[in-house]
Amino acid sequence: MLRRIRSEQLQVGMFVARLGGPWINHPFWRAKFLVANEDQVRQIQSAGVQEVWIDILKGRNIPAPDTPEIPGPVPAPESTPDPMDPATVPQPAATLDAEIVRARELLQSGKAVIGSMFADIRMGRALEVNGALLLVDSASRSLSRHGQALLALARLKARGDENYLHAFAVCALMIAVGRTLGLPDDEVRELGLAGLVHDIGKLTLPDTPVHKASERTPDEEEIYRRHPSAGYRILNEARLYSNIPLDVCVHHHERVDGRGFPYGLAGSELSVHARIGAICDAYDSLTSSRPGHQPWSPARAMEYMAVRVDTLFDRRVFKAFTRTVGIYPLGTVLRLRSNRLAVVCAQNEADPLRPKVMAFYSVPQSRPTPTELIDLRHSGETVVAFENAAEWGYSEQQLMEIYAGSA
Numbered sequence: 448m449l450r451r452i453r454s455e456q457l458q459v460g461m462f463v464a465r466l467g468g469p470w471i472n473h474p475f476w477r478a479k480f481l482v483a484n485e486d487q488v489r490q491i492q493s494a495g496v497q498e499v500w501i502d503i504l505k506g507r508n509i510p511a512p513d514t515p516e517i518p519g520p521v522p523a524p525e526s527t528p529d530p531m532d533p534a535t536v537p538q539p540a541a542t543l544d545a546e547i548v549r550a551r552e553l554l555q556s557g558k559a560v561i562g563s564m565f566a567d568i569r570m571g572r573a574l575e576v577n578g579a580l581l582l583v584d585s586a587s588r589s590l591s592r593h594g595q596a597l598l599a600l601a602r603l604k605a606r607g608d609e610n611y612l613h614a615f616a617v618c619a620l621m622i623a624v625g626r627t628l629g630l631p632d633d634e635v636r637e638l639g640l641a642g643l644v645h646d647i648g649k650l651t652l653p654d655t656p657v658h659k660a661s662e663r664t665p666d667e668e669e670i671y672r673r674h675p676s677a678g679y680r681i682l683n684e685a686r687l688y689s690n691i692p693l694d695v696c697v698h699h700h701e702r703v704d705g706r707g708f709p710y711g712l713a714g715s716e717l718s719v720h721a722r723i724g725a726i727c728d729a730y731d732s733l734t735s736s737r738p739g740h741q742p743w744s745p746a747r748a749m750e751y752m753a754v755r756v757d758t759l760f761d762r763r764v765f766k767a768f769t770r771t772v773g774i775y776p777l778g779t780v781l782r783l784r785s786n787r788l789a790v791v792c793a794q795n796e797a798d799p800l801r802p803k804v805m806a807f808y809s810v811p812q813s814r815p816t817p818t819e820l821i822d823l824r825h826s827g828e829t830v831v832a833f834e835n836a837a838e839w840g841y842s843e844q845q846l847m848e849i850y851a852g853s854a
């Protein structure tokens with residue numbers, strides 16, 4: 448049961464259900480928590496928050512009778528879109544090619560936001576998340592307009608931008624998987640932030656063990672394995688009052704069989720958020736270029752991960768992941784029975800094994816053909832193999848030009 452009070456009435460022991468004003472303007476971006484100490488009370492008041500909704504069933508009520516309740520509406524239930532909340536405003540659907548244009552701009556601005564956040568951490572300055580949170584909401588809106596455009600684009604990483612774009616790609620994947628799993632909007636938003644900051648601890652470690660092209664020595668491996676805990680410390684010092692980014696940051700290298708690091712947690716010791724983080728981080732790492740690793744095709748990464756379900760990765764979350772990015776993710780190159788190469792350009796929700804593809808290359812003739820859009824549900828064509836586009840002389844960027852014009 449919610450009561451609306453003035454922020455100066457706030458006391459330790461009250462459960463804050465919502466803070467007045469846009470959430471972005473105050474440090475308590477996860478605006479649901481038990482007020483644990485006077486410091487938090489002072490922070491809310493000094494952040495200029497005028498009014499607070501408290502849940503009197505979960506925490507302390509205001510003393511009656513000399514502290515009247517402020518009349519006024521209580522917030523809308525969480526399941527309805529909140530006009531104050533940019534992440535939950537419904538977005539009109541967009542075509543793939545239209546959304547790719549917007550997602551490209553978003554990636555550019557995101558690179559600047561993440562770059563300055565990372566630079567602050569390297570300089571030992573406190574983590575500033577407001578820009579990151581705006582980015583999470585922009586990613587969220589892009590995924591609402593088109594479920595695949597941002598995910599496909601975020602896989603393409605120019606040399607030198609890998610770290611920023613890995614953070615952004617994992618952010619987008621985590622938002623998308625969180626939605627597929629039906630998690631509440633506030634959790635999905637936290638997952639997005641978790642994606643942006645999950646590897647932030649690497650910024651405080653020496654470069655060599657973290658970005659080494661060859662195999663790490665045991666000492667280097669020991670240093671590398673500190674990055675989840677180092678990230679946890681940075682986030683803890685930023686005092687976000689939010690558990691999900693902390694949890695994902697410290698546990699994204701844990702594995703369900705207990706053979707991960709830093710703590711070797713297993714099974715139910717790992718939260719669903721940590722399991723989502725592990726899968727999204729692994730997928731983006733496998734499909735990205737980094738020192739000593741050529742990017743794998745999405746299909747190869749999916750195959751690799753699928754055989755490691757129940758040892759490295761959680762089965763339920765992986766299932767949601769495949770529903771999110773598709774068994775044949777956008778941009779996957781397939782060989783068809785007619786001996787043509789085709790690139791996946793849209794999923795068929797009802798029949799994920801038969802996506803829409805764009806045929807573009809004749810194998811027997813060793814040359815490109817005029818493109819042809821084929822819906823594998825309604826065609827005699829079938830998939831006979833995965834192909835590596837690079838072996839046929841196509842970059843991911845060229846493939847995108849083929850499939851982005853096809854939706």
Ligand SMILES: [Fe+2]
Nearest residue numbers: 645646699700
């Ligand atoms: Fe990591």
